[in-house]
Amino acid sequence: MKNFFTSRRLGDILSHAYIWFCLILFVTPFLALLGYSFTGPQGIYAVQNFQYVFGSFGKNLLWSFRISALTLLLDLMIALPAGYALVRYPFPGKRILFSALTLPLYVPGAVIGIALVLTYNFTYHIITSIWGLVFAMVVGTFPLMLTPIVVSLKDLPIAFEEAAQCLGATKWQTYWRVVFPLIGPGISAGLLLSFIIVFNEYLVTLFVHPPGVTTAPLRVFNLVRTAGLLPTTAALAVTMQLISFFAVLAFFRFFGTRYLKGTYLI
Amino acid sequence: MSQEQVSISQPLVAPEVRRREQNARLTMLTLILPAILLTILFLYYPLVFIVRMSFTLADSFLSPTGPIFTLENYVAMTGRYLSNVWVTIKLAGLSTLVNLIFGFPFAYILVRKVRYRDLVRGFMVFPMFGALYVAFGMRFILLPGGMATPLLNALGIPNTQALYSLPSVVFAMSIFTFPFMVMNVGTALSNVDPVLEEAAACLGARPLQTFWRILLPLTRSGLIAGGLMVFGWNIGTFAEPLLLGTIDEQKSLAWTLYQRGVVQTDYGLSTAMGVVLLILAFTVTYFSLRYSRGALVE
Numbered sequence: 001m002k003n004f005f006t007s008r009r010l011g012d013i014l015s016h017a018y019i020w021f022c023l024i025l026f027v028t029p030f031l032a033l034l035g036y037s038f039t040g041p042q043g044i045y046a047v048q049n050f051q052y053v054f055g056s057f058g059k060n061l062l063w064s065f066r067i068s069a070l071t072l073l074l075d076l077m078i079a080l081p082a083g084y085a086l087v088r089y090p091f092p093g094k095r096i097l098f099s100a101l102t103l104p105l106y107v108p109g110a111v112i113g114i115a116l117v118l119t120y121n122f123t124y125h126i127i128t129s130i131w132g133l134v135f136a137m138v139v140g141t142f143p144l145m146l147t148p149i150v151v152s153l154k155d156l157p158i159a160f161e162e163a164a165q166c167l168g169a170t171k172w173q174t175y176w177r178v179v180f181p182l183i184g185p186g187i188s189a190g191l192l193l194s195f196i197i198v199f200n201e202y203l204v205t206l207f208v209h210p211p212g213v214t215t216a217p218l219r220v221f222n223l224v225r226t227a228g229l230l231p232t233t234a235a236l237a238v239t240m241q242l243i244s245f246f247a248v249l250a251f252f253r254f255f256g257t258r259y260l261k262g263t264y265l266i
Numbered sequence: 267m268s269q270e271q272v273s274i275s276q277p278l279v280a281p282e283v284r285r286r287e288q289n290a291r292l293t294m295l296t297l298i299l300p301a302i303l304l305t306i307l308f309l310y311y312p313l314v315f316i317v318r319m320s321f322t323l324a325d326s327f328l329s330p331t332g333p334i335f336t337l338e339n340y341v342a343m344t345g346r347y348l349s350n351v352w353v354t355i356k357l358a359g360l361s362t363l364v365n366l367i368f369g370f371p372f373a374y375i376l377v378r379k380v381r382y383r384d385l386v387r388g389f390m391v392f393p394m395f396g397a398l399y400v401a402f403g404m405r406f407i408l409l410p411g412g413m414a415t416p417l418l419n420a421l422g423i424p425n426t427q428a429l430y431s432l433p434s435v436v437f438a439m440s441i442f443t444f445p446f447m448v449m450n451v452g453t454a455l456s457n458v459d460p461v462l463e464e465a466a467a468c469l470g471a472r473p474l475q476t477f478w479r480i481l482l483p484l485t486r487s488g489l490i491a492g493g494l495m496v497f498g499w500n501i502g503t504f505a506e507p508l509l510l511g512t513i514d515e516q517k518s519l520a521w522t523l524y525q526r527g528v529v530q531t532d533y534g535l536s537t538a539m540g541v542v543l544l545i546l547a548f549t550v551t552y553f554s555l556r557y558s559r560g561a562l563v564e
Contacts, residue, residue, distance in 0.1 A: 017435065022372055023389040026441060029403020030392050032413055036406055082301035089294035099555075101301055104309050104390040106551040108502025110520035111540045114527050115312035118537070122327075129273070139308040194436075200396040201519075203504050207528065217398060224402055225508060229409065237399050244395050253385065 030241055037235035049235035057236050060216040062238075067130070067215060068198045071137040075145040075189070075194050078138070082187060084179075088158070096120035098150075102143035113207030120208060130212050135207045137198045144197065145190035152186025153179075160161050185255045192251045216240055313544065322376050322535040329509035339538035347535075350517045351542060355508065357518060358500040360432075361439035365496050366489065368440075369447035374481075376448065377455045388434060390445045397442040401509040404438050405429065407509075430512045438506040443496040450495060454488020455481075487557045501546050 040046025053061070084097060104112070116136050117127070126132040160182065164174045202217035209218060216236060223233040230262070319327050324477040343351065376386060393400055407413045408427040418428050428434060458481065465478045504524075507515040519539050525538025542551075 012379065015379050017370060019375055019380060019386065022368070023386065026389050026484035027398045028407065028413075031439070033399070033403045066483050078300045078304055085294045085297035089290060089297075091294060093292070095564045097298075097302075101305055102306065106498060107309070107313075108520060108543050110504060110523050110546050111316075111547075112309070114523055114540050115316045115339050116308065117528065118533065119312040119315050123315065135304070135308050139304055142304065146301070179294055196300055196395065200398070202396070202398050203502075206524070217396065220402065220504065222447055223550075224398075224405070229402075229406055231307075232407070234402075237402055241392065241395050241399055245391065248391050248402050249388070249535070252388070 001130060017038045032236050033234040034240040036229075037231055037238045039231050046231075049231045050239070052191075053235045053239050057219060057232075060214055060219045060236075061139075061239070063213055064199055064216040067134060067137060068195055070134045071141060071198045072191055072194055074134065074138045075142045076191070079149055079190065080187070083146055083153055086146075086150055087153040099144060104139050105143045106183070109140075109203035110207075112136065113204045116204070117207045118241075121147060130210055133205065133208050133210060133213065136204050137201065140201075140204060141194040141197050143191040145187075148186040148189040148193070149183060152183040156182050174182050190249065192247060195247060199244060200240060243247065271497050287396075299401075315444050316537040316540050319533055320541045321536050324532050324534050326367065336534070339534045342535060343484055343538055343542055344465045347522070347539070350522050350539075353514060353517045354501060354503070354519045354543075355546070357432075357435060357439060357503055357515065358497045360436045361443065362497045363492050363502050364436060364440040365444055365447040366493055369444060369451055369492065370489070372444075373451035373455055378460065385406045390448070391442050393443075394445055397503070398504075398505045400442050401438045401505045404434060408434060423540055429510065432511070433513060435506050435511040435515045438510055439500050443499050444507075446499065447492045447496050450492030451485060451488050454485040454491075491554050491557040494550050494557065498547050498550040498554060501550065502543060 005237055027206065037049050040048055044242040055265060065068065086094060113136075116132070120132045124132070156179070160178050161174050164178045167176070179197075200217050202215070202221045205215055205218045209215070214222070217240060218238050220240070223230065225237075227233070320334055320339055321337065323336045323338060327333045376383065380386060408418075408425065408429040412425075414428070415425060418425055462480055462484075464474055466480050467473075471479070503518055503519045504520045506520055507518045511518075520543065523536050523539040523543070526539065527533045
């Protein structure tokens with residue numbers, strides 16, 4: 001009996017050790033970059049790299065934030081009505097339509113990139129406008145926005161809307177004061193997922209970015225390719241990951257992990 | 267839920283009701299139209315465009331004398347560039363295998379034994395920020411004088427051999443997609459009642475027997491869905507072979523497509539590669555969706 005307990009305890013220890021081993025592996029690339037971003041030419045410890053991030057790379061970060069904001073806004077404007085229509089109105093072929101709308105998620109980034117850069121160049125003629133880049137981001141991420149909205153609308157009993165309308169609310173009042181607040185967590189889950197993807201997207205951006213517009217992840221990619229490994233590049237990559245991580249942490253703090261079920265973040 | 271609503275209103279055919287139904291249909295259409303327009307303009311039309319373009323010679327699609335239609339690009343894909351297709355499939359397949367082998371025990375322990383799951387989730391978001399950062403970090407670690415140098419010295423492997431190699435590419439790809447695998451397998455595992463394992467143990471099954479005859483059959487769909495999803499994500503691998511691979515790994519389709527298309531403007535060949543990549547990804551996605559938990563709407 002005693003033997004049984006010890007072998008079980010050994011198993012437990014090994015299991016937890018395995019989990020921690022994997023977790024450390026996940027963050028090792030980040031930690032290595034973090035350590036490297038603090039090294040300078042004079043001493044082992046330097047903060048100048050981060051000053052460089054907000055100085056010289058500042059405009060890249062600004063572009064990233066600008067593109068992300070525009071993308072999220074458009075995502076929301078397109079996905080909210082579409083999600084509502086998909087859940088609340090009956091029509092034939094709904095399942096096929098939903099699959100067709102979420103298909104962009106499964107197209108490899110390089111394929112979206114080459115397809116869009118060619119059509120932008122030769123059909124739409126918007127290769128020099130920032131909207132080409134923004135719409136490339138929107139089409140890639142709006143399924144991530146649509147899915148949580150659909151899920152949370154399906155969880156919301158229609159009785160709330162009926163009650164609001166029975167009490168004399170107009171359609172718009174019902175949306176703004178009943179439906180939106182109640183599916184808020186779903187909407188913000190979509191916002192979080194889309195933000196993380198757009199903010200760190202470099203592949204499609206590499207294909208369709210207009211001349212003069214370099215987002216921060218693209219800058220990282222270009223620098224790693226051409227300039228080798230510089231502590232300043234590491235500092236930029238670390239900054240991007242930290243911003244994304246704090247967005248996730250803030251979401252966990254306010255909404256918990258329940259609303260991310262079935263989506264990309266567990 | 268909404269369908270019941272309609273079945274109630276269908277027997278009534280008063281003109282008032284019919285008009286309201288028509289209105290509803292119109293509202294529905296206006297609500298969903300932006301989404302449909304977006305995907306048609308920025309996904310389906312461009313995809314059709316590159317499929318058409320992949321049947322034309324080099325950059326003749328745009329020449330003033332008109333496009334020259336040819337099958338040559340696809341002949342090249344099955345001949346000279348066949349090895350690129352194989353390398354892409356090999357990389358995605360190997361990283362899927364690594365994820366299956368290491369992901370199952372991870373998901374099992376996570377679902378059955380771990381209480382600090384939020385902490386694990388916090389750690390697990392890091393790889394998801396992008397393959398670029400993972401590859402960048404790994405490159406730095408494996409560089410001569412990097413963090414892994416003592417370990418590599420102990421194993422007797424020269425640094426450059428470790429930095430530019432197949433295992434390091436596969437490793438970076440596996441780390442990037444590991445959370446997706448754990449998510450799929452974990453969902454399947456949490457639907458398996460632990461009582462079944464206890465019953466098997468009580469009836470004298472050894473742990474390995476329990477795994478083969480109870481756990482594996484019950485989580486098969488999750489494993490297949492997770493495997494296919496990871497494979498589909500990794501088929502478009504771009505940064506990892508570029509930053510960590512040798513010339514061989516850099517033959518991966520996504521990277522070759524970029525070079526032929528954007529750098530050398532051989533649009534015909536580049537789009538043909540895109541089409542091959544697209545077919546691979548869609549085939550995998552089709553099966554993955556069939557094995558996963560079904561569609562969300564309806």
